[in-house]
Amino acid sequence: AAMALHRLLNEGKLLVKAHGELVEPHPSARIVITMNPPTREYRDSEPMNSATRGRFRALEQPYIQDIEVELDTLDAQVNSGSRVVDxxxxxxxxxxxxxxxxxxxxxxxxxxxxxIVCEHIEDGASPKAAVKNEVWAVAEPNQYPGDTYETLDDYL
Known part of the structure; x- marks a missing residue:
């Protein structure tokens, strides 16, 4: 699959091996690829090979650093129609x-x-239970969600 993609990106043509046919995509066709960065959150995912990665522009999308900005973003997403979480x-x-x-x-x-935490709250979960559930859901095999619970008690 990588070779077909490379040919498409380099030559603008796609070889369909089963038919031996070269297909030229429509001029408006676009390819969008996402990849996970080589950070701890994605350590168990398969990295994109460098030959493929080198054919694309990379845009880093870090976590929102400012608590107020993230709070405003979350508030707008969660409470746009009616107040779900104060x-x-x-x-x-x-x-x-x-x-x-x-x-x-x-x-x-x-x-x-x-x-997702706020969706659980909307469904009737307490804020603390909703956060615990999501921490558990995103935990990697080498992480123990219970390690966060004492700190969570300081917040909720």
Whole structure:
């Protein structure tokens, strides 16, 4: 598959081996590829090979560093139609997520994970139970979600 992709990117043609046919994509056709960075969060995923990676522009999308900016982002996503989670609780959830990103032994909560936490809250879970559930859901095999619970108690 990589060779077919390389030919498409280099020559603008795709070889269909089964038919021996060269296909030229429509001029408006686009290819979008995502890859996970070589960081601790993705250590168990298969990296993209350098020959393929070298054919694309790379854009880093780090976690939101500013708690207020992430709080505003989460508030807009979660509470756009009606109030699902109050802003004070959202702030505590975001602050805890920032803590998870600073400890390499803990499961890391992304902004997307925080949206899922809020969906659990909307379904009736307590904020603490919702966060615990999501921490457990994103934990890698070498991480123990329970390690975060004492710190979570400081927030919720």
């Amino acid at each position: 802003r004070g609780t959202l702030r505590k959830i975001v602050q805890f997520a920032h803590q998870t990103r600073q400890n390499e032994n803990w499961p890391t909560l992304s902004t997307r994970n925080l949206v």
